[in-house]
Amino acid sequence: MNIFWLILFMGVIGAVIGGVTNAVAIRMLFRPHTARYIGKWRVPFTPGLIPKRKSELAKQVGKIVDEHLLTAESIEEKLNEPEFRGEIEAVLKIEAKKLIYADITVADMLKKMHFPDAGAQMEARLNEWIDHKYTAIKEYYVDQTVKESLPAEWLDRAEAKIPEISSYILTKGADYFSSEEGRYRVKRMTDDFLAEWGKFGSMIQMVLGNTSLEDKIRPEIVKFLTSPGTKDLLDTLLKNEWEKVTEWKWSDVLEQLSDEKAIQRAKTFVAGQLDLETVLNQPISAYAKPFEEKVVSTLIPELTDKGIAKVAKRIPSMMEKLKIADIVRRQIEAFSTERLEMIVLDITHRELKMITLLGALLGGIIGVFQALLVMAFPV
Numbered sequence: 500m501n502i503f504w505l506i507l508f509m510g511v512i513g514a515v516i517g518g519v520t521n522a523v524a525i526r527m528l529f530r531p532h533t534a535r536y537i538g539k540w541r542v543p544f545t546p547g548l549i550p551k552r553k554s555e556l557a558k559q560v561g562k563i564v565d566e567h568l569l570t571a572e573s574i575e576e577k578l579n580e581p582e583f584r585g586e587i588e589a590v591l592k593i594e595a596k597k598l599i600y601a602d603i604t605v606a607d608m609l610k611k612m613h614f615p616d617a618g619a620q621m622e623a624r625l626n627e628w629i630d631h632k633y634t635a636i637k638e639y640y641v642d643q644t645v646k647e648s649l650p651a652e653w654l655d656r657a658e659a660k661i662p663e664i665s666s667y668i669l670t671k672g673a674d675y676f677s678s679e680e681g682r683y684r685v686k687r688m689t690d691d692f693l694a695e696w697g698k699f700g701s702m703i704q705m706v707l708g709n710t711s712l713e714d715k716i717r718p719e720i721v722k723f724l725t726s727p728g729t730k731d732l733l734d735t736l737l738k739n740e741w742e743k744v745t746e747w748k749w750s751d752v753l754e755q756l757s758d759e760k761a762i763q764r765a766k767t768f769v770a771g772q773l774d775l776e777t778v779l780n781q782p783i784s785a786y787a788k789p790f791e792e793k794v795v796s797t798l799i800p801e802l803t804d805k806g807i808a809k810v811a812k813r814i815p816s817m818m819e820k821l822k823i824a825d826i827v828r829r830q831i832e833a834f835s836t837e838r839l840e841m842i843v844l845d846i847t848h849r850e851l852k853m854i855t856l857l858g859a860l861l862g863g864i865i866g867v868f869q870a871l872l873v874m875a876f877p878v
Contacts, residue, residue: 509870518860529840557831561824578600599787606779665733673724
């Protein structure tokens, strides 16, 4: 019976020694958090292993993360996974549809994007652009003739329109003098003519008798305007004048115009055509809905593919600039030792507990083995 108690006693003592030794060793990984001193002499094994080697640990962990865990290849592989692409595309489609069907106006959207006076700013930029363009165009064309500056096709088309213009002028003239207004105009002209000639005018009127002078003149005017010869004459005159116009230099033309008025007219015309106020006060959906199918089925998939491809291509340079190893190192160094201990213990609690129990088990076995050796080889 004494032998049994001896073996049991030695086994328990060994288990206690083994368990306590492992528990102390585990605790010494973190404790004490700071060095302990007796006078100027630092107590050995203080601070604990991890607090003492914290900087080296942070540096090595950062290096491992940068070189083996969070690599450019692993990120690129993740980006190219169909599931990841699908998630990105789905999110973009949801956000695009929200925008397409939004009732918010363009002006309100710009306000949210920190452009409160978008209309005024756009108009100011547009006016600046017109000023710049007018000056540039004027400087470029000022020493050129109309013929040199305008496309040959335009000149040919304009010249081809001359017969139509002359026909229009003669037709309108004939219609005018055939009308009551034209008759009245001729009458006034003939009356003024006869009045200026005094008695000679009265003699002409007496010769004509009951027939008025305008009744004689007006048919002749209409006959003249409808005559083919008149048409040919006017065609020739217009062509000659057009050839003179094409030889004008823009400097001579622009001298007759006010730059300020020309620019103001251009600004007024462009502003009227664009109607920025109406454009900005329309809801976004008014412009976006017609393009919904194109955006959802074509544009977003293309943007997703091109965006991921560009990001993947730039990952190595981005990783180099981010310096992942330094970020990880600084983060670990910024951890308090207590927090680092808590993180490690939370993750490895069961394993550390099993190590402590294993130490107790091994200590107990060694204690039993020692008891057996003592009995086998008594002193």
